[in-house]
Amino acid sequence: MALKTFVKISSVNNLSDARYCSGMQVNLMGFNLEESNKNYTSPEKFKEITAWLSGLEFVGEFELNHPERILTVIKDYPEIQHIQIQEEIHLKMLVNTGLGLIYKNQISTAEDLDELILKAPSFKDHGVKLLLVSADLEIDGEIKSKIKSLAEICQVLLGFGFSADTVEELIKETGVQGIEMEGGEEIKPGLKDFDELAEILEALEVED
Secondary structure: OOEOOEEEEEOOOOHHHHHHHHHOOOOEEEEEOOOOOOOEOOHHHHHHHHOOOOOOEEEEEOOOOOHHHHHHHHHHOOOEEEEEEOOHHHHHHHOOOOOEEEEEEEOOOHHHHHHHHHHHHHHHHOOEEEEEEOOOOOOOHHHHHHHHHHHOOOOEEEOOOOOOOOHHHHHHHHOOOEEEEEOOOOOEOOEOOOHHHHHHHHHOEOOO
């Protein structure tokens, strides 16, 4: 079993998500490592979950922490190979750590994409993956064109605007490296609703 595109799953906080997504051969699996976050994963829980997994790489996800704090935290997570942050100013403090960098950027207008296009050569030069997320932006023709321009310069992961019916075509039209989806809460330990996440992953499965 393999997928047609690069896939990152974020905010994983339970073994059900982790084992399912690992079995679907996603590329990156993200765990929130900030204690104040509702999806926080402790070092003990991280080890418990990842002991069951193979064939993928792990991302430490941060929203607010300063780079010095980030580098202290991940010492307790030696299997982490990538860091995801949301503060652009922190990128330059983390580029020489030997870890992969993902910059999560919340966009709401086409102009936000224009600004990122101007910065894209720097992202490329420093090996930064750009993760685009949005709460309300619709991917129309103009937005597709701008995402395509961005993806021609640096690596882009798309975290919004797709469904099982549209994801494959949208990836082709924009030229993004891949997509990101978020894990969900278990209904009770070992039982959860995979519907939307599973539908999209299944739509991306390579046919035998």
